[in-house]
Amino acid sequence: MLKKIQVRDLVMGMYIHEVCCSWMDNPFWHNSFLLTNKKDLGTFFDHRIKEVWIDTRKGVDTCNKTKIVLLEEENRQIDSTLAKIADQQPTFVQKVSLSEELVKAQQILSNITKDAVIAFEGTRKGHPVNIEQLAGMVDQLKGSILRNPDAILGLVRQKSATNYDYIHLVGVSSLMMALGRQLDYDNETIKELGMAGFLLDIGKSLLPNQIVHKTGKLTLEEFNLLKTHTQKGWEFLKLSKGISDIALDVCLHHHECIDGTGYPDQLAGDKIGTYARMASICDVYDAISSNRCYNSSWEPAESLRKMTEWKKGKFDDDIFGAFVKTIGIYPSGTLVKLKSGRLAVVVEQTETSLLKPIVKAFFSTSTKVHVFPELIDLSRSSDTIIAKEDPKSWGFDLMKIAYA
Protein backbone atom coordinates (compact mmCIF):
# COMPACT_ATOMS: atom_id res chain seq x y z
CA MET A 1 0.00 0.00 0.00
CA LEU A 2 1.22 3.49 -0.79
CA LYS A 3 1.25 5.94 2.12
CA LYS A 4 2.43 9.52 2.24
CA ILE A 5 4.33 10.16 5.48
CA GLN A 6 6.43 12.89 7.04
CA VAL A 7 10.19 12.63 6.48
CA ARG A 8 10.74 12.81 10.25
CA ASP A 9 8.83 9.50 10.54
CA LEU A 10 11.13 7.67 8.11
CA VAL A 11 13.01 4.66 9.44
CA MET A 12 15.62 2.38 7.86
CA GLY A 13 14.11 -0.38 5.77
CA MET A 14 11.24 1.70 4.43
CA TYR A 15 10.81 1.58 0.68
CA ILE A 16 10.67 5.09 -0.77
CA HIS A 17 8.18 4.94 -3.60
CA GLU A 18 8.38 8.62 -4.38
CA VAL A 19 9.97 11.75 -2.98
CA CYS A 20 7.34 14.47 -2.50
CA CYS A 21 8.94 17.45 -4.06
CA SER A 22 9.06 19.01 -7.45
CA TRP A 23 11.32 17.06 -9.76
CA MET A 24 13.62 20.10 -9.94
CA ASP A 25 14.19 19.95 -6.18
CA ASN A 26 14.73 16.20 -6.03
CA PRO A 27 18.35 15.44 -5.19
CA PHE A 28 17.98 11.67 -5.66
CA TRP A 29 17.41 11.54 -9.44
CA HIS A 30 15.76 8.16 -9.08
CA ASN A 31 12.56 8.27 -7.12
CA SER A 32 12.17 4.73 -5.78
CA PHE A 33 14.67 3.03 -3.51
CA LEU A 34 15.02 1.10 -0.28
CA LEU A 35 16.20 3.33 2.54
CA THR A 36 19.26 1.55 3.91
CA ASN A 37 21.76 4.22 4.82
CA LYS A 38 21.81 7.23 7.09
CA LYS A 39 23.40 9.41 4.40
CA ASP A 40 20.24 9.16 2.27
CA LEU A 41 18.13 10.01 5.30
CA GLY A 42 20.33 13.06 5.90
CA THR A 43 19.85 14.12 2.29
CA PHE A 44 16.10 14.53 2.91
CA PHE A 45 16.81 16.95 5.74
CA ASP A 46 19.63 18.74 3.88
CA HIS A 47 17.23 19.47 1.03
CA ARG A 48 14.33 20.35 3.33
CA ILE A 49 12.09 17.65 1.86
CA LYS A 50 9.05 17.25 4.12
CA GLU A 51 7.11 14.24 2.81
CA VAL A 52 7.59 10.96 0.93
CA TRP A 53 5.40 8.18 -0.39
CA ILE A 54 6.39 4.80 1.03
CA ASP A 55 5.37 1.40 -0.37
CA THR A 56 4.53 -0.82 2.60
CA ARG A 57 4.54 -3.96 0.40
CA LYS A 58 8.23 -3.51 -0.36
CA GLY A 59 9.52 -2.22 2.96
CA VAL A 60 8.84 -1.42 6.60
CA ASP A 61 5.42 0.09 7.42
CA THR A 62 4.96 3.23 9.51
CA CYS A 63 3.72 3.07 13.09
CA ASN A 64 2.81 6.76 13.21
CA LYS A 65 -0.86 6.89 12.28
CA THR A 66 -1.42 10.63 12.66
CA LYS A 67 0.03 12.13 9.49
CA ILE A 68 -0.62 9.53 6.82
CA VAL A 69 -2.28 10.26 3.51
CA LEU A 70 -3.42 7.32 1.42
CA LEU A 71 -2.96 7.40 -2.33
CA GLU A 72 -6.70 7.21 -3.09
CA GLU A 73 -7.34 10.25 -0.90
CA GLU A 74 -4.57 12.24 -2.59
CA ASN A 75 -5.80 11.20 -6.05
CA ARG A 76 -9.31 12.33 -5.18
CA GLN A 77 -8.02 15.78 -4.28
CA ILE A 78 -5.98 16.02 -7.48
CA ASP A 79 -8.91 14.83 -9.58
CA SER A 80 -11.24 17.39 -8.05
CA THR A 81 -8.70 20.17 -8.76
CA LEU A 82 -8.41 19.06 -12.38
CA ALA A 83 -12.19 18.59 -12.66
CA LYS A 84 -12.72 22.21 -11.62
CA ILE A 85 -10.37 23.32 -14.41
CA ALA A 86 -12.00 20.88 -16.85
CA ASP A 87 -15.37 22.53 -16.22
CA GLN A 88 -14.07 25.68 -17.86
CA GLN A 89 -14.53 26.24 -21.56
CA PRO A 90 -11.27 26.20 -23.55
CA THR A 91 -10.42 29.41 -25.35
CA PHE A 92 -11.61 29.30 -28.93
CA VAL A 93 -8.79 29.91 -31.35
CA GLN A 94 -9.00 29.47 -35.10
CA LYS A 95 -6.29 27.08 -36.22
CA VAL A 96 -5.05 25.03 -39.14
CA SER A 97 -5.34 21.25 -39.09
CA LEU A 98 -2.78 19.22 -37.16
CA SER A 99 -1.72 17.18 -40.19
CA GLU A 100 -1.06 20.36 -42.15
CA GLU A 101 0.93 21.97 -39.33
CA LEU A 102 2.94 18.84 -38.49
CA VAL A 103 4.78 18.98 -41.81
CA LYS A 104 5.81 22.60 -41.21
CA ALA A 105 6.59 22.01 -37.53
CA GLN A 106 8.93 19.13 -38.35
CA GLN A 107 10.89 21.37 -40.73
CA ILE A 108 10.99 24.24 -38.24
CA LEU A 109 12.27 21.97 -35.48
CA SER A 110 15.04 20.53 -37.59
CA ASN A 111 16.20 24.06 -38.58
CA ILE A 112 16.02 25.35 -35.04
CA THR A 113 17.75 22.45 -33.36
CA LYS A 114 20.81 22.99 -35.57
CA ASP A 115 20.91 26.72 -34.77
CA ALA A 116 20.20 26.16 -31.09
CA VAL A 117 23.13 23.72 -30.82
CA ILE A 118 25.48 26.31 -32.34
CA ALA A 119 24.10 29.09 -30.11
CA PHE A 120 24.40 26.95 -26.95
CA GLU A 121 27.97 25.93 -27.78
CA GLY A 122 28.79 29.60 -28.44
CA THR A 123 27.60 30.54 -24.95
CA ARG A 124 29.78 27.81 -23.50
CA LYS A 125 32.76 29.55 -25.09
CA GLY A 126 31.64 32.88 -23.62
CA HIS A 127 30.15 34.38 -26.81
CA PRO A 128 27.26 36.79 -26.17
CA VAL A 129 23.76 35.80 -27.28
CA ASN A 130 23.11 36.47 -30.96
CA ILE A 131 19.76 38.15 -30.49
CA GLU A 132 18.89 38.38 -34.21
CA GLN A 133 19.47 34.66 -34.70
CA LEU A 134 17.42 33.87 -31.61
CA ALA A 135 14.59 36.16 -32.74
CA GLY A 136 14.57 34.34 -36.08
CA MET A 137 14.20 30.96 -34.37
CA VAL A 138 11.48 32.20 -32.04
CA ASP A 139 9.57 33.79 -34.93
CA GLN A 140 9.40 30.43 -36.72
CA LEU A 141 8.24 28.68 -33.56
CA LYS A 142 5.69 31.38 -32.82
CA GLY A 143 4.18 31.02 -36.27
CA SER A 144 3.63 27.32 -35.69
CA ILE A 145 2.29 27.77 -32.13
CA LEU A 146 -0.23 30.36 -33.29
CA ARG A 147 -1.36 28.18 -36.22
CA ASN A 148 -1.76 25.00 -34.13
CA PRO A 149 0.21 24.53 -30.87
CA ASP A 150 -0.32 20.76 -30.73
CA ALA A 151 2.11 20.14 -33.60
CA ILE A 152 5.26 21.59 -32.01
CA LEU A 153 4.23 20.65 -28.47
CA GLY A 154 3.75 17.02 -29.52
CA LEU A 155 7.01 16.83 -31.43
CA VAL A 156 9.25 18.38 -28.76
CA ARG A 157 8.26 15.61 -26.34
CA GLN A 158 10.37 13.24 -28.41
CA LYS A 159 13.61 14.62 -27.04
CA SER A 160 16.48 12.18 -27.07
CA ALA A 161 19.35 12.08 -24.64
CA THR A 162 21.74 13.60 -27.16
CA ASN A 163 19.80 16.75 -27.96
CA TYR A 164 18.01 17.18 -24.64
CA ASP A 165 19.47 20.56 -23.63
CA TYR A 166 18.60 22.28 -26.87
CA ILE A 167 15.18 20.76 -27.29
CA HIS A 168 14.35 21.58 -23.66
CA LEU A 169 14.86 25.24 -24.58
CA VAL A 170 12.66 24.84 -27.66
CA GLY A 171 10.04 23.07 -25.52
CA VAL A 172 9.94 25.74 -22.81
CA SER A 173 9.92 28.51 -25.41
CA SER A 174 6.97 26.87 -27.21
CA LEU A 175 5.03 26.28 -24.00
CA MET A 176 5.59 29.89 -22.92
CA MET A 177 4.18 31.15 -26.21
CA ALA A 178 1.23 28.74 -26.15
CA LEU A 179 0.46 29.84 -22.58
CA GLY A 180 0.86 33.50 -23.62
CA ARG A 181 -1.69 32.90 -26.37
CA GLN A 182 -4.06 31.30 -23.86
CA LEU A 183 -3.68 34.35 -21.60
CA ASP A 184 -4.45 36.58 -24.56
CA TYR A 185 -1.15 38.46 -24.70
CA ASP A 186 -0.36 40.53 -27.78
CA ASN A 187 1.95 39.24 -30.49
CA GLU A 188 5.00 41.17 -29.32
CA THR A 189 4.69 39.91 -25.73
CA ILE A 190 4.21 36.34 -26.98
CA LYS A 191 7.46 36.65 -28.90
CA GLU A 192 9.27 38.01 -25.83
CA LEU A 193 7.94 35.06 -23.82
CA GLY A 194 9.34 32.73 -26.47
CA MET A 195 12.74 34.44 -26.26
CA ALA A 196 12.65 34.23 -22.47
CA GLY A 197 11.86 30.50 -22.63
CA PHE A 198 14.90 29.97 -24.84
CA LEU A 199 17.20 31.84 -22.49
CA LEU A 200 16.02 30.84 -19.02
CA ASP A 201 18.53 28.01 -18.50
CA ILE A 202 21.42 29.67 -20.32
CA GLY A 203 23.37 29.80 -17.05
CA LYS A 204 23.70 26.01 -17.20
CA SER A 205 25.99 26.33 -20.20
CA LEU A 206 28.34 28.28 -17.92
CA LEU A 207 28.57 25.45 -15.36
CA PRO A 208 30.75 22.32 -15.54
CA ASN A 209 29.23 19.77 -17.91
CA GLN A 210 29.82 16.89 -15.50
CA ILE A 211 27.49 18.52 -12.94
CA VAL A 212 24.76 19.62 -15.35
CA HIS A 213 24.65 16.15 -16.91
CA LYS A 214 25.49 14.05 -13.87
CA THR A 215 23.43 10.87 -13.97
CA GLY A 216 23.99 9.86 -10.35
CA LYS A 217 22.93 11.43 -7.11
CA LEU A 218 24.03 15.06 -6.69
CA THR A 219 25.83 16.07 -3.51
CA LEU A 220 24.46 19.09 -1.64
CA GLU A 221 27.40 21.15 -2.93
CA GLU A 222 26.72 20.08 -6.53
CA PHE A 223 23.02 20.77 -6.11
CA ASN A 224 23.76 24.24 -4.78
CA LEU A 225 26.19 24.88 -7.63
CA LEU A 226 23.52 23.86 -10.13
CA LYS A 227 21.14 26.34 -8.54
CA THR A 228 23.53 29.18 -9.39
CA HIS A 229 22.53 28.84 -13.06
CA THR A 230 19.77 31.44 -12.54
CA GLN A 231 22.13 34.13 -11.20
CA LYS A 232 24.95 33.22 -13.60
CA GLY A 233 22.57 33.27 -16.56
CA TRP A 234 21.15 36.64 -15.51
CA GLU A 235 24.65 38.16 -15.17
CA PHE A 236 25.58 36.77 -18.58
CA LEU A 237 22.40 38.09 -20.24
CA LYS A 238 22.91 41.51 -18.66
CA LEU A 239 26.14 41.78 -20.66
CA SER A 240 24.43 40.82 -23.93
CA LYS A 241 22.77 43.56 -26.00
CA GLY A 242 19.04 43.66 -26.69
CA ILE A 243 17.83 41.27 -23.98
CA SER A 244 14.38 42.32 -22.74
CA ASP A 245 13.38 42.83 -19.11
CA ILE A 246 11.01 39.85 -19.51
CA ALA A 247 13.88 37.52 -20.45
CA LEU A 248 16.10 38.86 -17.65
CA ASP A 249 13.43 38.41 -15.00
CA VAL A 250 12.43 34.96 -16.26
CA CYS A 251 16.06 33.83 -16.27
CA LEU A 252 16.68 35.03 -12.71
CA HIS A 253 13.39 33.95 -11.15
CA HIS A 254 12.08 30.85 -12.94
CA HIS A 255 12.89 28.70 -9.89
CA GLU A 256 11.11 30.90 -7.35
CA CYS A 257 8.05 29.34 -5.64
CA ILE A 258 4.79 30.98 -4.56
CA ASP A 259 5.46 30.03 -0.91
CA GLY A 260 8.89 31.71 -0.94
CA THR A 261 10.91 28.48 -0.84
CA GLY A 262 12.46 28.86 -4.29
CA TYR A 263 15.73 30.44 -5.38
CA PRO A 264 17.74 32.62 -5.77
CA ASP A 265 15.81 35.38 -3.91
CA GLN A 266 13.12 33.39 -2.04
CA LEU A 267 10.48 35.69 -3.50
CA ALA A 268 6.88 34.84 -2.57
CA GLY A 269 3.44 35.39 -4.16
CA ASP A 270 3.08 38.55 -6.21
CA LYS A 271 6.70 39.46 -5.61
CA ILE A 272 7.45 36.95 -8.36
CA GLY A 273 6.70 38.53 -11.73
CA THR A 274 3.88 37.03 -13.83
CA TYR A 275 6.24 35.93 -16.60
CA ALA A 276 8.56 34.15 -14.15
CA ARG A 277 5.51 32.41 -12.63
CA MET A 278 4.53 31.26 -16.11
CA ALA A 279 8.08 30.08 -16.79
CA SER A 280 8.32 27.97 -13.64
CA ILE A 281 5.28 25.96 -14.77
CA CYS A 282 6.43 25.56 -18.39
CA ASP A 283 9.98 24.64 -17.33
CA VAL A 284 8.89 21.91 -14.90
CA TYR A 285 6.31 20.43 -17.27
CA ASP A 286 8.77 20.25 -20.14
CA ALA A 287 11.47 18.71 -17.96
CA ILE A 288 9.35 16.00 -16.37
CA SER A 289 7.45 14.99 -19.49
CA SER A 290 10.51 14.60 -21.73
CA ASN A 291 12.25 11.44 -22.74
CA ARG A 292 15.60 11.70 -21.03
CA CYS A 293 18.38 9.23 -20.54
CA TYR A 294 18.90 9.63 -16.82
CA ASN A 295 15.46 10.33 -15.48
CA SER A 296 12.73 8.35 -17.14
CA SER A 297 9.91 10.66 -18.00
CA TRP A 298 6.30 10.67 -16.91
CA GLU A 299 3.52 10.53 -19.44
CA PRO A 300 1.93 13.93 -20.21
CA ALA A 301 -1.22 13.30 -18.17
CA GLU A 302 0.84 11.89 -15.29
CA SER A 303 3.12 14.95 -15.45
CA LEU A 304 0.06 17.15 -15.11
CA ARG A 305 -1.15 15.15 -12.11
CA LYS A 306 2.28 15.40 -10.48
CA MET A 307 2.27 19.14 -10.97
CA THR A 308 -1.25 19.39 -9.54
CA GLU A 309 0.11 17.56 -6.49
CA TRP A 310 3.03 20.00 -6.17
CA LYS A 311 0.99 23.04 -7.13
CA LYS A 312 0.22 24.18 -3.59
CA GLY A 313 3.04 26.50 -2.63
CA LYS A 314 4.92 26.03 -5.89
CA PHE A 315 2.84 27.45 -8.71
CA ASP A 316 0.42 30.31 -9.20
CA ASP A 317 -3.14 28.86 -9.15
CA ASP A 318 -4.60 30.97 -11.95
CA ILE A 319 -1.63 30.55 -14.24
CA PHE A 320 -1.62 26.81 -13.57
CA GLY A 321 -5.31 26.70 -14.57
CA ALA A 322 -4.50 28.55 -17.80
CA PHE A 323 -1.61 26.14 -18.41
CA VAL A 324 -3.94 23.12 -18.10
CA LYS A 325 -6.31 24.80 -20.53
CA THR A 326 -3.35 25.22 -22.90
CA ILE A 327 -2.24 21.59 -22.96
CA GLY A 328 -5.53 19.90 -21.99
CA ILE A 329 -6.54 17.54 -19.20
CA TYR A 330 -5.46 14.77 -21.56
CA PRO A 331 -2.42 16.40 -23.20
CA SER A 332 -1.32 15.24 -26.65
CA GLY A 333 0.53 11.95 -26.36
CA THR A 334 -1.71 10.57 -23.58
CA LEU A 335 -2.88 6.95 -23.96
CA VAL A 336 -6.59 6.59 -23.18
CA LYS A 337 -9.21 3.85 -23.20
CA LEU A 338 -12.46 4.68 -24.97
CA LYS A 339 -15.96 3.54 -24.07
CA SER A 340 -15.93 1.52 -27.32
CA GLY A 341 -13.12 -0.61 -25.89
CA ARG A 342 -10.42 0.80 -28.15
CA LEU A 343 -7.13 2.29 -27.02
CA ALA A 344 -6.31 5.66 -28.50
CA VAL A 345 -3.60 8.29 -28.28
CA VAL A 346 -4.55 11.95 -27.86
CA VAL A 347 -3.28 14.00 -30.78
CA GLU A 348 -4.97 17.37 -30.54
CA GLN A 349 -7.09 19.53 -28.24
CA THR A 350 -10.53 20.80 -29.27
CA GLU A 351 -12.35 24.03 -28.52
CA THR A 352 -15.46 22.35 -27.12
CA SER A 353 -14.21 20.69 -23.96
CA LEU A 354 -10.94 19.96 -22.22
CA LEU A 355 -12.22 16.41 -21.76
CA LYS A 356 -12.97 15.79 -25.44
CA PRO A 357 -9.78 15.98 -27.49
CA ILE A 358 -9.12 14.50 -30.93
CA VAL A 359 -7.69 10.99 -30.53
CA LYS A 360 -6.25 8.32 -32.80
CA ALA A 361 -7.78 4.91 -31.99
CA PHE A 362 -5.46 2.04 -32.92
CA PHE A 363 -5.97 -1.02 -30.70
CA SER A 364 -8.88 -3.17 -29.60
CA THR A 365 -8.75 -4.24 -25.97
CA SER A 366 -11.35 -6.97 -26.54
CA THR A 367 -9.55 -8.75 -29.40
CA LYS A 368 -6.07 -7.54 -28.31
CA VAL A 369 -5.06 -6.64 -31.86
CA HIS A 370 -4.15 -3.44 -33.63
CA VAL A 371 -6.99 -1.95 -35.64
CA PHE A 372 -6.78 0.41 -38.60
CA PRO A 373 -5.95 3.83 -37.04
CA GLU A 374 -8.96 6.13 -36.91
CA LEU A 375 -8.96 9.81 -36.00
CA ILE A 376 -11.93 10.59 -33.76
CA ASP A 377 -12.98 14.07 -32.68
CA LEU A 378 -14.51 13.19 -29.31
CA SER A 379 -16.32 16.54 -29.21
CA ARG A 380 -18.41 15.25 -32.17
CA SER A 381 -18.56 11.55 -31.31
CA SER A 382 -20.63 9.41 -28.96
CA ASP A 383 -17.43 7.64 -27.90
CA THR A 384 -15.79 9.01 -24.75
CA ILE A 385 -12.66 8.58 -22.67
CA ILE A 386 -13.27 6.24 -19.76
CA ALA A 387 -9.72 5.92 -18.41
CA LYS A 388 -6.11 6.87 -18.82
CA GLU A 389 -3.81 3.94 -19.51
CA ASP A 390 -0.15 3.42 -18.73
CA PRO A 391 1.67 3.01 -22.09
CA LYS A 392 4.61 1.32 -20.37
CA SER A 393 2.41 -1.61 -19.40
CA TRP A 394 1.21 -1.93 -23.02
CA GLY A 395 4.61 -1.35 -24.63
CA PHE A 396 3.44 0.97 -27.40
CA ASP A 397 5.57 3.64 -29.05
CA LEU A 398 2.89 6.29 -28.78
CA MET A 399 4.77 9.08 -30.51
CA LYS A 400 5.18 6.91 -33.59
CA ILE A 401 1.50 6.01 -33.55
CA ALA A 402 0.39 9.59 -32.93
CA TYR A 403 2.47 11.28 -35.60
CA ALA A 404 2.90 8.53 -38.22
Ligand SMILES: [Fe+2]
Ligand atom coordinates in the same frame (compact mmCIF):
# COMPACT_ATOMS: atom_id res chain seq x y z
FE1 LIG B 1 16.42 26.40 -14.61
Ligand SMILES: [Fe+2]
Ligand atom coordinates in the same frame (compact mmCIF):
# COMPACT_ATOMS: atom_id res chain seq x y z
FE1 LIG C 1 14.95 24.10 -17.20
